[in-house]
Amino acid sequence: xxxxxxxxxxxxxxxFGVMGIGIWLSFKDxxxxxxxYFLASKALPWWAVGGSLIASNISAEQFIxxxxxxxxxxxxIASYELMAAITLVIVAKFFLxxxxxxxxxxxxxxxxxxxxxRVRTGLAVFWVLLFxxxxxxxxxxxxxxxxxxxxxxxxxxxVIGLAVYAATFSIFGGLKAVVWTDVIQVVVLIFGGxxxxxxxxxxxxxxxxxxxxMLLTKAPEKFDMIxxxxxxxxxxxxxxxxxxxxxxxxxxxxxxxxxxxxQRALAAKSLKEAQRGTVFAAFLKIxxxxxxxxxxxxxFVLKADIAKPDEAYPWVLSNYxxxxxxxxxxxxxxxxIGSSLSSMVNSASxxxxxxxxxxxxxxxxPEREEYLDAHExxxxxxxxxxxxxLVRVGKIAAAGSLLLGIIVAPLLGNLDQAFQYIQxxxxxxxxxxxxxxxxxxxWKRTSANAALAVVVxxxxxxxxxxxxxxxxxxxxxxxxxxxxxxAIIVALSLLENSGADKKAITHAPGLFRTDSxxxxxxxxxxxxxxxxxxxxx
Numbered sequence: 001x002x003x004x005x006x007x008x009x010x011x012x013x014x015x016f017g018v019m020g021i022g023i024w025l026s027f028k029d030x031x032x033x034x035x036x037y038f039l040a041s042k043a044l045p046w047w048a049v050g051g052s053l054i055a056s057n058i059s060a061e062q063f064i065x066x067x068x069x070x071x072x073x074x075x076x077i078a079s080y081e082l083m084a085a086i087t088l089v090i091v092a093k094f095f096l097x098x099x100x101x102x103x104x105x106x107x108x109x110x111x112x113x114x115x116x117x118r119v120r121t122g123l124a125v126f127w128v129l130l131f132x133x134x135x136x137x138x139x140x141x142x143x144x145x146x147x148x149x150x151x152x153x154x155x156x157x158x159v160i161g162l163a164v165y166a167a168t169f170s171i172f173g174g175l176k177a178v179v180w181t182d183v184i185q186v187v188v189l190i191f192g193g194x195x196x197x198x199x200x201x202x203x204x205x206x207x208x209x210x211x212x213x214m215l216l217t218k219a220p221e222k223f224d225m226i227x228x229x230x231x232x233x234x235x236x237x238x239x240x241x242x243x244x245x246x247x248x249x250x251x252x253x254x255x256x257x258x259x260x261x262x263q264r265a266l267a268a269k270s271l272k273e274a275q276r277g278t279v280f281a282a283f284l285k286i287x288x289x290x291x292x293x294x295x296x297x298x299x300f301v302l303k304a305d306i307a308k309p310d311e312a313y314p315w316v317l318s319n320y321x322x323x324x325x326x327x328x329x330x331x332x333x334x335x336x337i338g339s340s341l342s343s344m345v346n347s348a349s350x351x352x353x354x355x356x357x358x359x360x361x362x363x364x365x366p367e368r369e370e371y372l373d374a375h376e377x378x379x380x381x382x383x384x385x386x387x388x389x390l391v392r393v394g395k396i397a398a399a400g401s402l403l404l405g406i407i408v409a410p411l412l413g414n415l416d417q418a419f420q421y422i423q424x425x426x427x428x429x430x431x432x433x434x435x436x437x438x439x440x441x442x443w444k445r446t447s448a449n450a451a452l453a454v455v456v457x458x459x460x461x462x463x464x465x466x467x468x469x470x471x472x473x474x475x476x477x478x479x480x481x482x483x484x485x486x487a488i489i490v491a492l493s494l495l496e497n498s499g500a501d502k503k504a505i506t507h508a509p510g511l512f513r514t515d516s517x518x519x520x521x522x523x524x525x526x527x528x529x530x531x532x533x534x535x536x537x
Contacts, residue, residue: 003151003326010327014188015165015334018181022169025177033387037174037394038105038350039267048183049277052264052343053088054284055182058189059340062292063333064142067316068309070296073233074222075536078289079242080250082529085282087251089522092265092278095256097511098441100271107259108355114440114503115448117359122455123436124355126429127259131348132401133408134425135260136341140409142310143337149314150330159409162337163402170342171398174391175267175350178342185335190284192332193291200298200320215297222297225536238473243533246427246475249482253430257437260347275514279521286528349398357393358386424474431481432458439489444504450492454485461485 003011035041044052069077104110108127112120140159147158169177201211216223226242227234241247255261268274292313298320299312306315313333321329432454439446461484465477493501514522 003330004323006324007327007330011330011334014327014331018184018335018338019165019168021184022173022177022181025180026169026173034105034354034390034394036176037391038346038354039263040174040176040179042267043269044179044264044267044273044277045269046273046276046280048179049264049268049274050280050284051186052179052182052339053261053278053281054288055186055189055335055339056260056264056343057084057281057340058186058288058292058336059139059142062288063193063336064146064310064313065138066292067296067299067313068311069236070222070293071300071304071309071312072296073227073237074219074224074297074300075289075293076225076227076233076237076242078293079225079237079247081285081288081292082532083242083247084251084255085285085525086529087248087255088278088282088285089525091252091256091262092275092518093514093522094512095262095437095441096265096274096278097271098505098507099262099266100268100274101508101511104266106351106354107257107262108351111436111440111451114505115436115451116503119436119448119451119455120355121359122452123433124351126455126459128348128352128356130426130429131260131344131351132404135344136348136401136405137408138412139337139341139344140405141412143334143341144409145310146314146333146337149311150317150333156410159406162334162341163406165334166338166341166345167399167402170345171395171402174394175263175346178339178346179264179267181342182339185339186284188328189332189335189339190287190291192329192335195325196317196321196329196332197290197294197298199322199325200295200302200316203320204298204302211298212294215294215301218301219297222300223536225533235471235473236475238476241473241475241479246473246478246482249431249434249478250427250475252434252438253426257433259351260343263343263347263350272515275518279518279525282525283521286525286532345398345401348401349394352397352401353390353394357397358390427474427478428459428462431462431478432485435482435485435489439486439493441505443493444500444506445493445497446489446504447493447496447501448503449496450489453488453492457488458485 066077066080099110102110102113104113106124108120108124111123140162141155143162144155144158147153147161148155151158153161169181198208201208201215203211205211205214224231226239227237228239238245265274265278268277295316296309296312299306299316304312304315306312317326317329317333436451436454440451458481462477462481465472465481466474469477
């Protein structure tokens with residue numbers, strides 16, 4: 001792509017502006033306690049929660065990966081975004097009240113409070129590996145690919161540059177710097193993304209609506225939301241399973257049990273702010289297919305000269321975004337990559353530090369036990385020196401995860417549709433995680449041994465089904481794995497517990513009550529989704 005001086009200036013000013021703000025935020029307030037560093041001092045308002053949720057979620061895997069899948073599959077891939085909206089409502093209504101009531105820092109910490117240390121440690125290790133070797137590496141790779149396609153810089157240079165960009169505010173500033181830079185980046189992300197979609201549609205049909213009509217006329221098959229078996233992409237999006245099957249597992253895992261997403265809600269100043277922020281994010285999710293899927297369909301209709309589907313979005317940016325706006329659209333892409341990368345790095349660091357390193361640190365130390373005894377033996381209580389050490393370890397872990405990502409990212413170069421790769425391999429662990437959380441949250445009889453069995457069996461079970469039935473759609477595989485693992489939890493828990501488990505959660509009366517703003521917002525979201533699926537069934 002040939003950038004004009006104006007475009008290059010816009011991109012450079014944006015990048016260095018965000019880096020400067022991130023560095024300023026990192027050193028403006030001292031991150032002395034674990035709550036400061038990992039939970040932004042629990043002071044986030046609803047709009048920061050919602051904006052950061054979307055900025056953390058939307059990254060190169062959407063701009064590049066989902067546009068690539070839009071090029072191949074069409075609007076059916078948007079089900080990930082649309083179904084996420086209703087999932088966010090469910091998470092806000094039924095999950096957040098319990099998590100915030102418990103005052104936890106991490107998802108594995110909740111698992112220890114509900115089950116035991118074995119379950120906490122097992123899933124903590126899985127999550128760190130998943131964040132580093134699937135999430136962080138894939139975002140770095142897709143971001144590097146975008147920079148290579150758009151600007152022409154070598155892949156590895158782009159990967160290193162993105163890592164340095166994210167490091168400026170994710171390592172030293174903790175979650176507070178990440179969230180407040182997210183708020184800036186989500187505005188640029190949405191405006192720049194909508195601008196790119198508008199310009200390619202205008203070029204195609206003379207206006208936004210004219211371009212949409214042209215897409216519907218020339219590629220009606222790309223607007224089938226529910227694919228039938230004859231569609232070659234059925235294996236990735238298997239028909240009605242998108243609405244009633246494995247898609248729910250993927251979304252409940254991602255939005256309800258995923259540390260780098262749920263961490264924003266845990267950092268809200270109150271439950272009401274967390275719930276309103278989450279429903280705000282749900283509205284934004286409904287908007288996102290216009291930004292991340294439509295450009296891929298437009299590239300297909302325009303017969304883009306690309307070697308692989310994941311080059312669709314950079315191709316649109318290169319050919320249809322005009323001088324003066326190209327830099328802004330490019331900045332939106334970098335915003336998406338940087339915000340997601342910093343969020344993933346922060347959460348990988350949080351889990352490693354609090355769920356893997358901290359238990360090893362305190363193990364067998366008499367002074368640690370004495371301090372806890374003086375504070376009613378609350379496992380969340382930390383001595384002042386321990387707080388400072390954990391913040392230092394968190395920063396080192398963040399840097400280490402980025403370094404590993406830089407090393408592994410170039411190895412993903414053979415991927416065709418990176419978005420589907422991420423979904424499939426995340427799907428090896430998500431059925432087990434969702435089963436453990438659902439039963440742990442809402443069935444008092446669930447035992448720790450049953451949860452541990454699911455931790456151990458989750459990946460082998462999914463891998464076994466994939467090996468034995470290679471043509472079985474991975475989304476259906478997630479659904480089947482979940483049902484099998486749920487049956488295992490029920491069977492083992494019934495054998496072990498004759499009544500409620502000793503660590504069962506008791507829901508206080510009125511715990512799930514929500515205010516009118518949330519309730520009417522939820523109704524509006526459900527109505528919009530019903531209309532979309534009714535039109536594009």
